[in-house]
Amino acid sequence: MLSKDLTGKILSWNRAATQVFGYEPNEIIGQSILRLIPPDSHHAEHELLRKLRTAEAIDPYEANWLRKDGRDIPVLVTVYPVTDKTGQVTGASKLVCDLTEQKEADETRFRLAAIVDSADDAIISKNLNSIIKSWNEGARRMFEYTADEIVGKSILLLIPEELHYEEDEILRKLRAGERVDHYETRRRKKSGEIFDVSVTISPVKDESGRVIGASKIARDISDRKRIERMLMQSEKLAATGRMAATIAHEINNPLESVMNLVFLARQHSASSGKAHQYLLTAEEELERVSHIARQTLGYYKDTGTPREIYLHDVIENVLTVYNSRLTSTGIAVDLQFNDLQKLVASKGEMLQVFSNVVANAIDAMHQGGSLKISTRQLIGASEDGIQTVIRDNGTGIKQEHLERIFEPFFTTKGDVGTGIGLWVAKQLVEKRGGQISVASSTEQGNSGTSITIFIPYTIPVSHLGAAHV
Amino acid sequence: MFEMPSGSIYAADKIFRNQIEHRLSEADSRQPQQKLPKVLVVDDERRIADTLAEILEMSGFQVATAYDGWEALEAVARFHPDYLLSDVLMPRMNGVELAIAIQKMFPCARILLFSGQAGISEILLEGQKQGFEFELMAKPVHPLKLIERLKGE
Numbered sequence: 171m172l173s174k175d176l177t178g179k180i181l182s183w184n185r186a187a188t189q190v191f192g193y194e195p196n197e198i199i200g201q202s203i204l205r206l207i208p209p210d211s212h213h214a215e216h217e218l219l220r221k222l223r224t225a226e227a228i229d230p231y232e233a234n235w236l237r238k239d240g241r242d243i244p245v246l247v248t249v250y251p252v253t254d255k256t257g258q259v260t261g262a263s264k265l266v267c268d269l270t271e272q273k274e275a276d277e278t279r280f281r282l283a284a285i286v287d288s289a290d291d292a293i294i295s296k297n298l299n300s301i302i303k304s305w306n307e308g309a310r311r312m313f314e315y316t317a318d319e320i321v322g323k324s325i326l327l328l329i330p331e332e333l334h335y336e337e338d339e340i341l342r343k344l345r346a347g348e349r350v351d352h353y354e355t356r357r358r359k360k361s362g363e364i365f366d367v368s369v370t371i372s373p374v375k376d377e378s379g380r381v382i383g384a385s386k387i388a389r390d391i392s393d394r395k396r397i398e399r400m401l402m403q404s405e406k407l408a409a410t411g412r413m414a415a416t417i418a419h420e421i422n423n424p425l426e427s428v429m430n431l432v433f434l435a436r437q438h439s440a441s442s443g444k445a446h447q448y449l450l451t452a453e454e455e456l457e458r459v460s461h462i463a464r465q466t467l468g469y470y471k472d473t474g475t476p477r478e479i480y481l482h483d484v485i486e487n488v489l490t491v492y493n494s495r496l497t498s499t500g501i502a503v504d505l506q507f508n509d510l511q512k513l514v515a516s517k518g519e520m521l522q523v524f525s526n527v528v529a530n531a532i533d534a535m536h537q538g539g540s541l542k543i544s545t546r547q548l549i550g551a552s553e554d555g556i557q558t559v560i561r562d563n564g565t566g567i568k569q570e571h572l573e574r575i576f577e578p579f580f581t582t583k584g585d586v587g588t589g590i591g592l593w594v595a596k597q598l599v600e601k602r603g604g605q606i607s608v609a610s611s612t613e614q615g616n617s618g619t620s621i622t623i624f625i626p627y628t629i630p631v632s633h634l635g636a637a638h639v
Numbered sequence: 640m641f642e643m644p645s646g647s648i649y650a651a652d653k654i655f656r657n658q659i660e661h662r663l664s665e666a667d668s669r670q671p672q673q674k675l676p677k678v679l680v681v682d683d684e685r686r687i688a689d690t691l692a693e694i695l696e697m698s699g700f701q702v703a704t705a706y707d708g709w710e711a712l713e714a715v716a717r718f719h720p721d722y723l724l725s726d727v728l729m730p731r732m733n734g735v736e737l738a739i740a741i742q743k744m745f746p747c748a749r750i751l752l753f754s755g756q757a758g759i760s761e762i763l764l765e766g767q768k769q770g771f772e773f774e775l776m777a778k779p780v781h782p783l784k785l786i787e788r789l790k791g792e
Binding site for chain 1: 684686687690691693694697728755756777778779780781782783
């Protein structure tokens with residue numbers, strides 16, 4: 171606090187002023203106030219004195235003033251005119267408030283805000299009623315709502331309905347002052363898309379330590395989750411493969427012996443006798459076991475080494491095998507081959523894939539129908555390859571069966587089906603680095619199934635080794 | 640009565656029977672034998688080797704049997720095979736090693752490997768590296784299918 175006359179001469183100087191500016195009263199009283207003001211602001215001080223003389227109102231203002239040591243500091247100046255008994259302005263009292271700390275605090279705040287906004291993570295704050303209070307740029311990118319749209323609304327908008335109970339649990343923890351650390355769950359975007367996130371939620375407290383809300387940092391982990399699922403899938407495949415290899419030897423070899431023995435026994439029995447008939451039946455049953463053992467016990471993995479083949483050659487091969495069944499059932503075949511490039515694959519495996527799919531199509535059209543097979547080059551996001559679509563207009567697959575058709579031993583064909591055809595097809599396609607998917611309709615007059623198989627041109631590195639996807 | 644397509648077994652069986660009858664009548668009339676390949680059957684599962692030998696003999700093949708690769712190599716000193724039918728995973732010497740050795744000794748001999756097991760791709764790859772690639776069948780193989788394979792081609 172200081173006072174000055176109308177010429178700008180300092181008349182009084184208190185202890186606080188000494189602390190802020192470093193001058194003792196005896197050093198500064200009687201001096202011009204301009205000593206405290208940087209030269210480039212002197213004109214502002216002259217203007218101020220003019221206003222003072224003409225009794226114009228002076229609003230508090232911010233400025234930089236000089237300390238005794240030459241450093242300038244930010245200050246807030248409030249000017250109170252001093253009048254004599256007649257009401258004539260004789261000078262002014264100046265309340266000069268040091269803003270150094272406040273400026274630093276502001277700067278810190280701006281810097282934090284910039285950090286918050288540049289973070290990839292969504293950083294959101296809410297109060298204890300679950301109302302969103304702040305929303306950073308990362309939150310906008312992740313959840314697709316702008317701050318304007320969402321601030322003031324309930325955080326439940328971001329939580330899928332079936333997970334709304336989570337919010338109660340989170341609030342309970344927050345009230346108790348606990349953090350929620352790296353909790354993995356699912357959240358919903360504006361578009362309705364559900365995605366995997368990892369959230370960390372910390373209570374926000376006021377000065378007295380009372381919890382007034384929460385800050386929430388959410389990270390999109392859908393990519394990581396996808397990779398985890400793929401890894402798990404390939405782990406499962408590898409484990410299945412190892413098990414199959416282990417028991418294959420112990421099953422296929424005895425089967426071979428039994429088959430030979432039964433065959434010999436039959437050759438040595440009278441062909442008109444009952445024993446002969448029994449042995450023939452036994453052989454048929456053995457053939458049935460053998461079929462499933464060959465397919466499930468991983469033997470197919472070794473049928474032929476990968477080489478360059480045209481997929482349409484494979485498909486034509488398959489159709490030749492099924493030609494008589496196609497003709498006798500009255501199924502018209504429509505082929506559109508546009509796979510102009512060979513790809514590297516095991517022909518045996520590809521034959522197995524396509525013959526399983528074609529066999530299913532035929533089974534679905536026992537009243538006849540149309541089988542359309544098309545191949546085309548597909549430029550994929552990560553790799554290029556050939557997409558084959560096999561479409562029938564048969565009975566279709568019921569919705570509740572659709573998601574199970576690639577499971578082992580799942581069949582809709584009763585006793586006739588083994589439930590391994592599509593499962594094996596999927597294993598083989600995935601092992602080759604490709605994908606197989608199904609779409610089907612059972613709607614009357616519009617029924618049918620289409621199976622889409624994508625095989626990339628290049629073979630995954632691990633193809634010859636363990637069964638990794 | 641059974642869902643499995645049994646037609647093929649019946650049909651092939653008929654051919655097989657005709658052939659045995661034909662052979663029996665040939666033997667009766669002491670006519671020179673029909674020239675079928677000489678087959679060397681190798682499997683460390685003795686029952687498989689023995690039953691296959693018997694089946695193939697019934698079908699008119701000349702057969703020698705060995706229970707592993709070394710025995711097989713001893714056998715070829717006396718028996719020059721037109722066809723080697725061998726298991727892949729065997730102790731002491733695997734089927735691919737044996738096949739390569741036989742192929743070098745008898746460049747005209749045909750070779751058919753059969754295996755009941757996955758996980759032999761490495762053995763096959765080893766052969767490929769040396770420039771040898773062999774046909775492979777999955778065990779169990781129906782005897783008629785095997786005979787058809789050995790006769791055909």
